[in-house]
Amino acid sequence: MKFDRNSNGYTVLFMSILLLVVAVTLSWAFMFFKPFYEQNKRQEKMTDILYTIGLDKDKLEEAAKTKGLSLSYEFIKQYFDKYIVKQVALDAEGNEVQGVNAFDIDLKQEMAKPAEKQVYPLYIAEYDGKKYYIIPLYGKGLWDDIWGYVSLESDMNTIHGIKFDHKGETPGLGANITEKWFEQRFIGEKIFDQNGNFTGIDIVKNWKDETNKDDHKVDAISGATLTSNGVEDMINERLKHYVPYFKKQQKQ
């Protein structure tokens, strides 16, 4: 076959065919892998939620081992259904919205709407004879999205457990929000002051007084001020929408 493979026409033709083949291959592969990926995401979400009430991965693994099972999606789902006794979607006034599956709410999409039109997912857990309220978090870090879950004790005030994750914070700095030592700083902190007004959590640079759990203040990560600010904004922005619901519950 004799052709000039450096002519403009051939180059354009070659690239068009190549890109078409690549596009078809990738979209096919995406459709094929998507269900697996989504199941992994759901499993991760359930694992994270269980983590905030004190069922960490080690405990789940041990429980699976004693039953001779692996830490599969089905196993996590079974535990999730056992301990998360209620999943509710709330409106801005703190009333339950019927017909919405809380687990499937995409916070990123919800937060694009005005506050009064959003629905707010809330998980209620019962574990070890105690009741916990788990609120999913979503916000912006320095580079990209950050998210997490926070569980409040039955007083709807004290933070019992917290879990953060991020898409692309700086490794070694902002990415440290996933570390256990950072989570520990939040545990025991309160989100309301003594008069019952919502204060949220204040993340302060060089805050040395970590033993005081009544000051609503935790230490930021050095070198990751903007990620720390993002975490603070995320917690306070998300939690404040649940205040009407908590007030109603406390009156009952």
Next chain:
Amino acid sequence: MAKKKSKEILFDPLFENNPITVQVLGICSALAVTVKLMPAIVMALSVMAVVAFSNVIISLMRRYIPMRVRIIVQLVVIATLVILVDMLLKAFAYDVSKQLSVFVGLIITNCIVMGRLEAFAMDNKPWASFLDGIGNGAGYGLILIIVAFLRELFGNGTLFGHKVIPQWLYDHGYMDNGMMLMPAMALITVGIIIWVQRSLMPQLTEKE
């Protein structure tokens, strides 16, 4: 250049022409993913798959690629394969893919891959190119695994997440070396491997 035998194509890049220690390519990812053994192995396999298959694809197309856009064609092929590997990991090895995070995507920019396409696959047959890809991927992986083994063992006292250093050593004052987890120590480890290799293979040392 005389034609190399299949065996040479496959084994040369493992030692004598290792992409990391001799060609000094792909250092960045070698530092980043070698804190633990498991991600390092997955990374090594991913790079191996990408180099081998992109080599084959480019070799099959080598007579038809317009020369003026050959780098773009190579990049398109590499990028496609990397995205496929990334999706595969997200579907079947989710935890490891989270640990590797951006570094799977960054295989696209790994100079080993493009180096092999440009230097080998553009003028060799598919089978030879496949072997060349496997060889170079394995050469890269070998160093990654050695570095990760040393870093996880001395940095964490674990291998694959299991404790291997006995408790009585800790009782006698042994401590894990946190320095090993820093990227700087990975570079020093790679340096030591290069040093050892050059003392064993004097033919690699530049003549004065």
